[in-house]
Amino acid sequence: MTAPKPVTRPTRILSGVQPSGKLHLGNYFGAIRQHIALQNTGECFYFIADYHSMTTLQDPTARLANTRDVALDYLALGLDPNKATFYRQSDVPEVCELAWIFSTVCNMGLLERAVSYKDKLDKGLEPNVGLFSYPVLMAADILILRSHLVPVGKDQVQHIEITRDLADRFNRVYNREIFPLPEYRLDAESRIPGTDGEKMSKSYGNTIEIFAEGKPLSKTVMGIVTDSAKLEDPKNPETCTVFALYSLFATPLEREQLADRYRAGGMGYGEAKKALLGQIEAYFEEAREKRKSLVRDPGYVEEVLRVGAKKAREVAKVTLELVREATGFIARPVV
Structure with missing residues (x-):
């Protein structure tokens, strides 16, 4: 008699993005692009982290607008709601209850060692409790769905x-194997340079927005900081922000050709910036038109988020009931 084959479950993939401003090239190449690709390889859940945005953004009108922009951007860039579950974090309230429960098994030292918290304080952000306990809420986001794989940037690995x-x-304290130990996945392009050469970040004010176009896009690209080399001087493509950004879009042959022109001299940075501008415009042209179409159909976007939240809550409710049972709370129906 042949032994039954073990039941295999699909890898559950989860990631989120904060609606704290316009999404930019760093978001796209560091996260969104791989999110879109992964929707064909596993059971994907992607959420808009509107609760997380409260640690740095207190304007409710801006948060609502940013949340809608993130939804539009993801759908325009290729997220398929038939393949991936897409939802707002705040539409899954079970996350907050689990975050509180996790806070009771989390010691202070674990959070005090968080590098991201220290970095944000160094940037002048207010040291509020939400910012300090950010990793606990993030853990709840991931574990409420018992996720296995989490695509993140290097700054989120800790x-x-x-x-x-x-x-x-939690599993050891309550002697239950409820939660898997998720792994992280880094994209090859997890650090994208901004217009000043530092990591592209909204907090640095050095971003190139994904869906910027026309004069605003041109002004941003032409304003990228370069060295003082003269037009006739040979230039080093390996240390140039313009070339690094161009390489994200270009084919290997295009990249090689531009590198040769850099080294040969006789080409100014202005010409390189115009080449980069052309690459950006061509790369996002189709997505830009799709986004404009989605803007005209707000009901569709809201329905995608509503259906996504319903699917996510179905999983979250099961997890939370297991947690409540393990921690000694009376099981009760979740509305």
Whole structure:
């Protein structure tokens, strides 16, 4: 008699993006592009982290607008709601209850060692409790769906390690194997330079927006900081922000040709910036037109988020009931 084959479950992939401003090339190449690709390889859940945005953004009107912009951007860039579950974090309230429960098994030292918190304080952000406990809410986002794989940038790797620690602590404290220990996945292009050469970030004010066009886009690209080399001087493509950004869009042959022109001299940075501008405009042209179409159909976008939240809550409710049972709370129906 042949032994039955073990039941295999699809890898559950989860990631989120904060609606704290316009999405930019760093978001796209560091996260969104791989999110879109992964929707064909596993069971994907992607959420708009509107609760997380409260640590730095207190304007409710701006948050609503930013949340809608993120939804439009993802759908325009290729997220397929038939393949991936797409939802707002605030539409899954079970996340907040789990975050509180995790906070009771999380020691202070674990959060005090979080590099991201220290970095944000160094940038002048107010040291509020939400900012300090950000990794706990992030752990709840991931573990409420019992996710296995979390695509993140390098700056979020420590948060995944904290998530694993909290999952393991909860399982040991309550002697239940409820939570898996999720792994992180880094994209090859997890650090994208901004217009000043530093990491592209809204907090640095050095971003190139994905859906910028016309004069605003041209002004941003032409304003990229370069060195003082003269037109006739040879230039080093490996240390140039313009070339680094151009390489994200160009074919290997285009990249090689531009590098040769840099080294040969006789080409100014202005010409290189115009080449980059052309690449950006061509790359996002189709998505830009799709986004304009989605703007005219707000009901569709809202329906995608509503259906996504319903699917996410179905999973979240099961997880939370397991947690409530393990922690000694009376099981009760979740509305």
